[in-house]
Amino acid sequence: MATSIIEKKKYTYEDYLKTPDDVRYELIEGELLMTPSPVPRHQRISRKIEFILEEFVTNNDLGEIFYAPCDVHLDNENVVQPDILFISKERLNIIGEKNIQAAPDLAIEILSESSAYRDLVQKKKLYT
Incomplete structure (x- = not known):
């Protein structure tokens, strides 16, 4: 009996850019993952955390707050969209025209049962 081994395709940032705009995706270790709309x-x-952080960061001139969907382009096989992210004013140069071009100073993920592993394990590893 013949056994076929199907090789999983590794996606790149170029592939990611071709995904439909009306669906959220993340690219983790070359795997293209659909992200469902938040409940x-x-x-x-998210709104409560954003409000508190935005007020604190703005009042103290610390940097900028962004919220999903906002691409964080880590490398050619990793593009993520944290729920909320902070970039310190010393690192504002990583903010590009279309995305954030390095790991943020702070990434906040609001966990759900379906996203916990991805957020706590896979994405955490990418940020460090």
């Missing part, structure tokens, strides 16, 4: 509970939590 209302997630949005409530």
Whole structure:
């Protein structure tokens, strides 16, 4: 009996750019992953954190806050969209016209059952 081994395609940043605009994707270790729309509970939590951080960062002239969807381009096989991210004013040069071009100073992920492994293990490894 013949056994076929199907090699998984490794996607690149160029492939990522070709994905439809109406669906959120992340590229992790060359794997293209669809990210579903957040549920209302997630949005409530995100909004509260964003509000508190934005006020603190702005009042203290510390840098900039961004929120998803905002691409963080780490390398040719890794593009992620943290829920909320902070870039210190000393590193504002990593903010490009189309994306953030290095790991942020702070990345916040609001966990759900479906995203916990990706957020706590896979993405954490990419930021360090």
